Amino acid sequence: MSMLLVQALNGLQFGVLLFLVAAGLSLVFGVMDLINLAHGVQYMLGAYVAATLGVWTGSFWLGALLSLPVALLVGLALEWLVFRHLYRRDHLSQVLATFGVILTVEEATRALWGSAPQTVLEPSGLTGGPMGGVEIVAGLIYPTYRLVIIGVGIVVPLLLWFLVERTRAGMLVRAGATHPAMVSALGVDIRRLFTVVFAFGAMLAGFAGALASPIFPVAPGMGDTVLILCFVVIVIGGVGSIRGAFIAALLVGLLDSVGRAMLPDLLRLVLDPSSARQTGAALASMLVYIVMAAILFFRPAGLFPGGRSA
Amino acid sequence: MTAPFHKTLRKHALALVTLLALAAAPFLGFGDGFALSLLARAMILGMAAVSLSLLVGGAGLVSLGHAATMGIGAYTVVAFDAAGISEGLIVFPAAIAAAAAYALVTGAVSLRTSGVHFIMITLAFGQMAFFTTSSFSSLGGDDGYTLYARTEWLGTRILDSRLTFHFLCLGLLALVWVGGGLLLGSRFGRVLRAARENPQRALAVGFQPYPYRLVAYVMAGAVGGLAGALLANATEFVSPALLSWTRSGELLFMVILGGVGQLGGAILGALAIVLLEESLSHLMVYWRLVFGPLLVLSVLFLPDGLVGAPLRLRAAFRFASPKRRNADA
Amino acid sequence: MPDPLLELRGLSKNFGALTVTSDVSLTVLPGEIHAIIGPNGAGKTTLIHQISGTLRPDRGTIRFAGQDVTALPFERRARLGLARSFQITSIVPGFTALENVALAVQARSGSSFRFLRPVAGEAALNAEARAALDTVGLGRVADRGAAALSHGEKRQLELAIAIAMNPRLLLLDEPLAGAGPEETERLIGILRALRSRYGILLVEHDMQAVFALADRISVLVYGRVIVTGTVDEIRGHPEVRTAYLGEDALA
Numbered sequence: 003m004s005m006l007l008v009q010a011l012n013g014l015q016f017g018v019l020l021f022l023v024a025a026g027l028s029l030v031f032g033v034m035d036l037i038n039l040a041h042g043v044q045y046m047l048g049a050y051v052a053a054t055l056g057v058w059t060g061s062f063w064l065g066a067l068l069s070l071p072v073a074l075l076v077g078l079a080l081e082w083l084v085f086r087h088l089y090r091r092d093h094l095s096q097v098l099a100t101f102g103v104i105l106t107v108e109e110a111t112r113a114l115w116g117s118a119p120q121t122v123l124e125p126s127g128l129t130g131g132p133m134g135g136v137e138i139v140a141g142l143i144y145p146t147y148r149l150v151i152i153g154v155g156i157v158v159p160l161l162l163w164f165l166v167e168r169t170r171a172g173m174l175v176r177a178g179a180t181h182p183a184m185v186s187a188l189g190v191d192i193r194r195l196f197t198v199v200f201a202f203g204a205m206l207a208g209f210a211g212a213l214a215s216p217i218f219p220v221a222p223g224m225g226d227t228v229l230i231l232c233f234v235v236i237v238i239g240g241v242g243s244i245r246g247a248f249i250a251a252l253l254v255g256l257l258d259s260v261g262r263a264m265l266p267d268l269l270r271l272v273l274d275p276s277s278a279r280q281t282g283a284a285l286a287s288m289l290v291y292i293v294m295a296a297i298l299f300f301r302p303a304g305l306f307p308g309g310r311s312a
Numbered sequence: 313m314t315a316p317f318h319k320t321l322r323k324h325a326l327a328l329v330t331l332l333a334l335a336a337a338p339f340l341g342f343g344d345g346f347a348l349s350l351l352a353r354a355m356i357l358g359m360a361a362v363s364l365s366l367l368v369g370g371a372g373l374v375s376l377g378h379a380a381t382m383g384i385g386a387y388t389v390v391a392f393d394a395a396g397i398s399e400g401l402i403v404f405p406a407a408i409a410a411a412a413a414y415a416l417v418t419g420a421v422s423l424r425t426s427g428v429h430f431i432m433i434t435l436a437f438g439q440m441a442f443f444t445t446s447s448f449s450s451l452g453g454d455d456g457y458t459l460y461a462r463t464e465w466l467g468t469r470i471l472d473s474r475l476t477f478h479f480l481c482l483g484l485l486a487l488v489w490v491g492g493g494l495l496l497g498s499r500f501g502r503v504l505r506a507a508r509e510n511p512q513r514a515l516a517v518g519f520q521p522y523p524y525r526l527v528a529y530v531m532a533g534a535v536g537g538l539a540g541a542l543l544a545n546a547t548e549f550v551s552p553a554l555l556s557w558t559r560s561g562e563l564l565f566m567v568i569l570g571g572v573g574q575l576g577g578a579i580l581g582a583l584a585i586v587l588l589e590e591s592l593s594h595l596m597v598y599w600r601l602v603f604g605p606l607l608v609l610s611v612l613f614l615p616d617g618l619v620g621a622p623l624r625l626r627a628a629f630r631f632a633s634p635k636r637r638n639a640d641a
Numbered sequence: 642m643p644d645p646l647l648e649l650r651g652l653s654k655n656f657g658a659l660t661v662t663s664d665v666s667l668t669v670l671p672g673e674i675h676a677i678i679g680p681n682g683a684g685k686t687t688l689i690h691q692i693s694g695t696l697r698p699d700r701g702t703i704r705f706a707g708q709d710v711t712a713l714p715f716e717r718r719a720r721l722g723l724a725r726s727f728q729i730t731s732i733v734p735g736f737t738a739l740e741n742v743a744l745a746v747q748a749r750s751g752s753s754f755r756f757l758r759p760v761a762g763e764a765a766l767n768a769e770a771r772a773a774l775d776t777v778g779l780g781r782v783a784d785r786g787a788a789a790l791s792h793g794e795k796r797q798l799e800l801a802i803a804i805a806m807n808p809r810l811l812l813l814d815e816p817l818a819g820a821g822p823e824e825t826e827r828l829i830g831i832l833r834a835l836r837s838r839y840g841i842l843l844v845e846h847d848m849q850a851v852f853a854l855a856d857r858i859s860v861l862v863y864g865r866v867i868v869t870g871t872v873d874e875i876r877g878h879p880e881v882r883t884a885y886l887g888e889d890a891l892a
Contacts, residue, residue: 037428037431039561084608084612091611093427094568094572095611097376097431097561097564098561098564098565098568098607098611099607099612101607102604102605102606103608106600106601106603106604106605107604108600109598109599109604110601113598113601226558230435230436230557233432233435236432237429237433237436241429280449281447283447284443284444284446284447287443287447288439288443291439291440295436298424298429298433299421302424302425303429491757494756494757497759497760497761498755498756498757499747499754499755499756499763500753500756501756501760502743502747502753503753505733505735506736506744509733510732510734513732513744513802515715516731516802517806518717518719518745518748518749519744520714524753524754527754
C-alpha cells in the first residue's frame, strides 16, 4: 500500500512538471495557433543551465533561479528568429521548422556539454534519504525536494489561473485565443501579446527543466520525451484549455508512474516472472498512449474542448 | 492524365530526371559498395516518403508517425529471420500485411480526429510502436538486431548482389511513384482531393471522406511496410531507432522539401536529405548544427519545395532585375 | 394534393437556453418552390442544417420522399436526392468547374473505390457534368479553375453541382447572397427554369426574388413558423407586416 502511495506521489510530481511545460505549449497554441515542437528544447535548456550554474554558484536554487532569465532570453531569440515567421503558415510548416530548431539546439547542447548525462544533486538541506525526507505516514519517508516540486505544482497553476482570469493581460490572452482579429481590431498590438505569451511559456518550461534536473537524467534527448507527453496531455485535456491541461497532466503523470510500478507485478499473476517484467515494462510505456487513443476515440476533441478548435 | 504527353512529361521532368540519374549512377562512378548502399537507402526512404506524400499532399493527412509502418515492415523481416525464415515470398507479403494492418487499426482511430489532433495522435501511435519494438528483448531490445542473411527469393540469394538490389529498389520506387500518381488521378483520388480541399463539399454531394481516407492510410502503410522490409535488407540491421519520432519528422520533411503538390517531389526530397546528411556528417562532428538551420531556412523560404524552386528562383530573379523583365516583354 | 416530397413535423432545437427552432412543421411538394423568409436570427440557416443533416433536431421528424431521414447523416441524405447549396459558397477551389460538377455525378454513378483509371477521362461523367454546367449557363468556363470564377459564377457553379446530383429536392440557402443585380437576374432565371423539375426549399433575403419565384412562403420568427401561405396571402398578412416586412418593404 505504501508502495502505491510513493508511486502516486512520484506520479503527481511528474504530472506537475508536465503541466509546467504543457501550459506554455497550450497557451502558445491557443493564442497563436502555433504548434511548437521545439518547446521541449526550453525544458532541456532549463535543466542544463540550472545544472551548470548550480555548480558555478555552488547553490542549486541560485542555478534554478538563473535558468529562468536564460530560458526567457532563448525563447525570445527563437521567437524573433524563427517562430514569428510561422504564425501565418500552416501547421505542417510549423511542425517542420520547429523540428529543425530541435535538431539544431540539441546538437548545440551536445557540442557544448557532450552527450553524457549531467548529474545534478538534489539541493542541500533537502537531499533525499532518511536525512532530508519527511515522514508522510508512519514508517514511510519521502524526499522533501520532491514534495517541494508538488508544492510548486499547486502554486504555479493557481498563479496562472489568476493571471489568465483576473488580469487585463490575461483577458487579452483569452480573447486572443478565440477572436484574434477582434483583439487586434481593438488596437492591441497582437504581435507583442504573442511575444509576451511565448516568452512566458518558454520560461515556465525552462523552470520545469530546472526543477526536474536533480530527478531525471539531464541529457540532450530529455526534451523530446517530455514534449511528446505534453502533446498527449494537451490532446487529452483539450487544445487551448489550461484547466484541461492541468487535469490531463496529473492523469498522465499518475498513469505513467503507477503503471511502471504496478503492471509488471500485476502481470506476474498470469505470466512467468521474466516475461511479466518485459511485457509489463512495454505496456507501461504504452499506457498513456493507449489511454489517449481511448479518450480520443470517444471524445475526439479531448476532455475539455475549449478555446480554439483544431 | 488526358493532358498531352509533352505536358505530362514537363510536369514530371524533375522526378524523371532523378530516376534516370539513379538508373545511370552505378555506371557513372557510383558503383562502389558505399555509394550503392547510400543510394539504396535514399530510394527506400524515397518510397516511404512518396507514400507519405500521398497522404499529406493528396488526402491532407499530416501523419507524424509514418516511420512506424516502416519499422513494422523491418521488424517483420527480423522476426522471420530470428525464426530462420528468409524466403521473400513469405517475408515481404507478411511485412506489407503487418504494416497495413497496423495502419488499419491506428487509422481507424486517428481518422476520427482532424488537424492538430491528427498530427498528435499519429505521433502517439508511432511512440507506441516504438516502445513495443524496444521491448522485444529476443530481437535485441533497444540495441537492435543484426540479420543473419538477406531475404532469399525462391531459395536464391539474388538480393546479395548490390547492383540487383539497386535496380530492385529503383524499380519499386518508380512503381510506387507511378501507382501513386494514377491513384490521385482516379475516382478514388478525386474524392480524396475534394475531401482535402473542402470536406463539406464532399459530404454535400454524398461522399463520407472517412472510408476513402482510411483506405488511403492503409495503402500508404503498406508501402511503408515494403520500404521497411527493403531497408532491413539494405542495412542488415534493425533497431527501434527506425521507428523514432524524429524518423517520422524526417520523412515528413522529405515530402515538404521536395514539394507537397507533387509525389515526385518526395523522391527528390529523400535523395537531397540522405545525401546532405551523409556529406555533412563526413565534414564535421556536429553536423546537425548546419543541417537543422538548413531545414528551418528551407521551410521559411521554399514553401513550394524543391519542385517549385526553379519557378520561384525565376520569379525572384525577374523581380530583382526589372530591366530584364522589360527585355522579355 | 400529391404526397409531399419533404415533410417536417414538430421540429425543435435548442442551443442551451436559446430556442432556435420551435415546433416547425412544413411541407414541400414535388415541383414546388417553398420559400422561407424571416428576419436575421430567425433560425433559417439552423433549419436548413437540420433538414440537410448537419445538425440533429432535439425533437420532431423529417420525412423525405416517403422515408424517415431524421437519423440519417448529411451524406446519406444527399445520396437520397437531397441537394444543398450553402450560404457561403462551398466549392472545391483547386478543381476546375467541370471537375467540381463531375464529382457530384461520380457520387451517384458507380463505386468510387476505383484506383487506377484516370477519372478525368471518363466521358460519361464529363458529359453529364457539362450538361449541368450548360443548364446554369456556365458551359463556356467548364475548364477554368473554380477559384478563378467570379462570385456570381461560383453561385451558379454551386447550383450546377446540386443539379448534377440528380436530386429530388434542392435546399438553397440564400443562393442570391452577395450577387450583383445582373447576376441576381440571371440566377432568378435559372431557378425559374428549374422549378418544374425539382422541389425547391428556398431561404432568401431578397424579397423581390422570393415573391417572383415562390409558390408558397413560410415566415419564420424566433424559430417558429408564424404563417404559411401563397405570395398574396403573405403580402397581405398583418402579422407578417409588423413582425418582419415592415410597412416600407411593401411600399
